[in-house]
Amino acid sequence: MLDLQGDVLVSMQSVLKRRTQGDSVFELDVPEFDARRGQLTAVVGDSGCGKSTLLDLIALVMKPTHAGSFHLQVDDQSYDIAECWSNNDESRLATFRRLHLGYVLQTGGLLPFLSVSDNILLPARVKGIEVSEQRLNRLSERLGIASCLGRKPDALSIGQRQRVGILRALIHSPALILADEPTAAVDKTRALSIMHEMSSLAREEGQSVIVVTHDVDLVEHLADQTYGFYTTQQSEFVTQSVCKRVS
Amino acid sequence: MSTIPELHPRPFRLISNLAVAHLRHEWILTLCLVLALAAVIAPLLVLLGLKEGTVETLRERLVEDPIYRELRPAQTREFSHEWFEQVELWDGVSFITPTVLPLSSVLSVQYPEQRRTELFDLIPTRSGDPLLLENGAVIPDDHQVVLSAEAARRLGLKKGDTLQAQVTRARSGRQEVAEANLEIVSVLPSRAGMLPRLYASLDFVVDVEAFKEGYASPSRGWAGSSPEPFLSYDGAYLLISPPMPPIERSGLVINTGFARLSELDEAAWQQSMGLRLSDGWAVYDLQTIGSTVTPSNFRAIEQKLRGYQRVLIPYVNDLSLIATNGQALEVIGISLSSDDSERLGLPIIPWGAFDATRLEPQRLLQMLTPSDQTLHQPITFEGQLPISFDVNTHIYTDIEHHYIPAELLGILGTARQRALSLEDERGFLMHRGGYRGFRMYAASIDDVPRLYHQLREQGLEVIAEVEAIERIQVLDAGLNRLFWLIAVLGISGGTAVLVVSLYAAVERRRRDLGVLRLIGVARSQVFFFPVAQSLIMAVIGIIVSYLGYAIIAGVINRTFAADLAAEEAFCRLPPSHIVISIAATLFVALLASLVAAYRATGIDPAEAIREQ
Numbered sequence: 001m002l003d004l005q006g007d008v009l010v011s012m013q014s015v016l017k018r019r020t021q022g023d024s025v026f027e028l029d030v031p032e033f034d035a036r037r038g039q040l041t042a043v044v045g046d047s048g049c050g051k052s053t054l055l056d057l058i059a060l061v062m063k064p065t066h067a068g069s070f071h072l073q074v075d076d077q078s079y080d081i082a083e084c085w086s087n088n089d090e091s092r093l094a095t096f097r098r099l100h101l102g103y104v105l106q107t108g109g110l111l112p113f114l115s116v117s118d119n120i121l122l123p124a125r126v127k128g129i130e131v132s133e134q135r136l137n138r139l140s141e142r143l144g145i146a147s148c149l150g151r152k153p154d155a156l157s158i159g160q161r162q163r164v165g166i167l168r169a170l171i172h173s174p175a176l177i178l179a180d181e182p183t184a185a186v187d188k189t190r191a192l193s194i195m196h197e198m199s200s201l202a203r204e205e206g207q208s209v210i211v212v213t214h215d216v217d218l219v220e221h222l223a224d225q226t227y228g229f230y231t232t233q234q235s236e237f238v239t240q241s242v243c244k245r246v247s
Numbered sequence: 248m249s250t251i252p253e254l255h256p257r258p259f260r261l262i263s264n265l266a267v268a269h270l271r272h273e274w275i276l277t278l279c280l281v282l283a284l285a286a287v288i289a290p291l292l293v294l295l296g297l298k299e300g301t302v303e304t305l306r307e308r309l310v311e312d313p314i315y316r317e318l319r320p321a322q323t324r325e326f327s328h329e330w331f332e333q334v335e336l337w338d339g340v341s342f343i344t345p346t347v348l349p350l351s352s353v354l355s356v357q358y359p360e361q362r363r364t365e366l367f368d369l370i371p372t373r374s375g376d377p378l379l380l381e382n383g384a385v386i387p388d389d390h391q392v393v394l395s396a397e398a399a400r401r402l403g404l405k406k407g408d409t410l411q412a413q414v415t416r417a418r419s420g421r422q423e424v425a426e427a428n429l430e431i432v433s434v435l436p437s438r439a440g441m442l443p444r445l446y447a448s449l450d451f452v453v454d455v456e457a458f459k460e461g462y463a464s465p466s467r468g469w470a471g472s473s474p475e476p477f478l479s480y481d482g483a484y485l486l487i488s489p490p491m492p493p494i495e496r497s498g499l500v501i502n503t504g505f506a507r508l509s510e511l512d513e514a515a516w517q518q519s520m521g522l523r524l525s526d527g528w529a530v531y532d533l534q535t536i537g538s539t540v541t542p543s544n545f546r547a548i549e550q551k552l553r554g555y556q557r558v559l560i561p562y563v564n565d566l567s568l569i570a571t572n573g574q575a576l577e578v579i580g581i582s583l584s585s586d587d588s589e590r591l592g593l594p595i596i597p598w599g600a601f602d603a604t605r606l607e608p609q610r611l612l613q614m615l616t617p618s619d620q621t622l623h624q625p626i627t628f629e630g631q632l633p634i635s636f637d638v639n640t641h642i643y644t645d646i647e648h649h650y651i652p653a654e655l656l657g658i659l660g661t662a663r664q665r666a667l668s669l670e671d672e673r674g675f676l677m678h679r680g681g682y683r684g685f686r687m688y689a690a691s692i693d694d695v696p697r698l699y700h701q702l703r704e705q706g707l708e709v710i711a712e713v714e715a716i717e718r719i720q721v722l723d724a725g726l727n728r729l730f731w732l733i734a735v736l737g738i739s740g741g742t743a744v745l746v747v748s749l750y751a752a753v754e755r756r757r758r759d760l761g762v763l764r765l766i767g768v769a770r771s772q773v774f775f776f777p778v779a780q781s782l783i784m785a786v787i788g789i790i791v792s793y794l795g796y797a798i799i800a801g802v803i804n805r806t807f808a809a810d811l812a813a814e815e816a817f818c819r820l821p822p823s824h825i826v827i828s829i830a831a832t833l834f835v836a837l838l839a840s841l842v843a844a845y846r847a848t849g850i851d852p853a854e855a856i857r858e859q
Binding site for chain 2: 052062109
């Protein structure tokens with residue numbers, strides 16, 4: 001199942017994030033992290049292990065405390081994310097997010113004041129590209145939400161919202177899709193089917209997916225590679241977590 | 248790194264669309280906010296409309312009425328042409344016209360189809376007269392007239408009719424009449440004044456005045472005499488034989504208009520007149536202080552000198568004529584009967600004795616000249632207007648000076664102060680010296696008090712509506728302050744509502760804005776989300792406000808329609824105010840959104856991931 005032949009999309013070396021909350025310090029250490037084109041990367045860990053922090057780093061919304069190397073490689077270009085952060089070049093990071101990243105949030109993260117189809121098309125509009133009606137219909141049928149397009153998110157079930165969130169994340173063909181506990185709010189059976197659909201759609205579209213979850217079962221048959229966390233209590237106040245690939 | 252697009256192609260449109268979608272989604276809140284805005288804006292519009300309409304209507308009726316900008320002298324004084332030229336240039340003077348004495352400017356008007364006539368006041372006007380122009384009238388030309396409302400009502404005449412008028416005068420016990428037919432070009436509305444009056448060109452009014460004084464107006468075919476110049480001198484020499492005792496001498500000048508009498512010795516006499524003094528004769532110099540000597544002074548002193556052998560020789564100091572070759576001729580005036588000449592041992596004067604009534608050119612234009620000099624004619628006198636004439640010369644070998652008739656000297660003495668001309672058939676004519684009054688209009692009522700004080704500084708009592716104007720200005724300023732007080736109160740409240748609501752909306756939508764940031768909307772673009780919402784609500788608020796305003800203004804104006812003229816409205820907004828009110832509302836809305844907008848830019852995209 002392991003296939004490391006795809007091109008590297010995200011690569012991190014020696015990235016450290018230290019978060020202080022009151023007296024306690026949490027340190028996430030990522031010695032090495034790769035995500036490759038066309039692959040599904042699972043990041044698995046219990047709550048508090050730092051998996052959300054890792055996702056924030058990859059999502060370009062959290063500044064690393066230290067980064068040996070942090071690159072985003074898209075369309076034969078290599079972008080130095082570490083440099084962007086050290087320059088505080090937020091608008092450039094926003095541009096990367098707009099152009100190359102898609103997000104699946106926990107309960108969809110849909111804007112309640114937009115219809116389902118407007119929600120789906122929003123990233124494409126922000127990116128400034130047209131999405132054909134055919135593509136929208138095809139993908140929404142594929143995810144079983146074709147009948148919901150004209151409704152507002154309030155009128156959908158949680159599972160439907162999650163599917164809408166998935167479609168919104170990939171509609172504008174980003175190179176990388178980030179999913180944060182995408183199935184936390186649905187039952188196991190439905191979660192598995194949602195994960196399956198997301199994974200196969202992404203593969204069809206040639207997109208890379210990084211899924212963050214606490215549920216190993218959910219991803220064990222789908223993931224091309226899996227990262228886990230090794231947490232140690234350094235002292236009374238300092239917790240360190242190291243992110244490593246699990247073979 | 249390669250260049251990549253930094254911004255969405257049309258970010259503001261996207262943000263505005265999202266802002267609109269949000270407002271529509273929360274339509275109840277939006278409606279409340281729009282109504283709250285309208286509840287502030289609409290009453291302010293009505294208030295502004297009422298202030299503009301009511302106050303401006305009153306202002307226009309009272310304050311901007313030309314009558315309130317009028318200044319006129321309360322006393323009769325001579326105002327020279329130069330005075331008018333200067334005053335016209337004063338700051339804030341929009342119009343000034345000379346006027347003539349009220350009694351000299353009445354016109355007897357024939358009632359149509361009747362034998363009856365009535366006297367009407369005739370007021371001079373000329374181009375630019377605000378009283379006429381601002382009341383919709385046309386400035387009359389030389390053969391036209393404008394009627395006041397009351398004059399038109401009494402006469403039953405209207406615009407386009409012809410006014411048959413007569414000017415009457417009594418001369419030598421006979422009633423004389425001049426006729427004038429004037430076209431009525433306008434009838435003034437009653438607000439221009441309630442008195443029956445006729446407004447005509449200054450030229451016409453001046454001709455009427457002149458006719459009443461006995462003069463002709465050849466261009467109008469009105470008969471009469473010519474305005475002959477009066478004679479003025481600086482003083483007179485009294486030659487008397489035998490010399491008067493000092494006591495009698497000192498009483499001589501009392502009640503004659505002369506102020507001073509001093510004796511001249513023979514040398515001084517010789518010096519000033521170039522003439523000998525016969526034995527047994529004395530010479531006194533009679534002078535006035537600060538005024539000119541006229542023939543009436545001579546008549547007064549002659550009365551007192553009955554029984555004396557005496558001769559009066561009036562003089563003008565330092566008067567010279569200029570010949571064509573540029574030679575200056577010091578001239579001395581002398582008119583003597585042949586008897587007097589003999590008595591004084593002087594040469595016979597061809598034009599004879601002094602006679603102030605015989606001013607015909609052929610008598611006056613003569614000169615005695617020493618034989619050895621050739622005179623280059625014509626000769627010119629540089630008075631107020633230059634006068635050129637030829638003189639009939641008489642060569643006297645035994646004199647050293649040039650002598651002219653004393654009457655000519657008197658005319659030239661007058662010509663130093665007044666405009667005179669010499670016309671072939673009519674002789675010396677005196678032009679109008681000045682006017683006895685004026686009618687002035689300030690450019691705006693605010694100029695009236697200043698002009699009032701400026702004229703008073705010239706020692707002139709002035710009639711102007713200064714107090715009324717100051718009262719109205721105080722009222723107007725008070726109303727302005729009141730409006731702005733209420734406006735500031737209302738605008739502050741409205742702004743606070745906007746600020747709080749927009750801020751609350753940003754707080755409510757923190758996560759949604761975070762999602763926008765996460766999918767790549769720039770910080771600076773999120774800034775415009777509250778701004779766009781504020782402007783959209785302001786626009787809707789303005790529309791609702793103007794709808795409300797239109798309804799209320801309509802009701803107000805209909806209610807008071809009976810008290811208003813056709814084009815007047817109690818509640819109205821001039822276009823400039825509409826534009827300003829819209830711009831001001833949008834500006835305030837923009838300002839009000841800035842706090843919320845700043846708050847929105849602080850939202851971290853990570854918040855979108857971290858929620859729940």
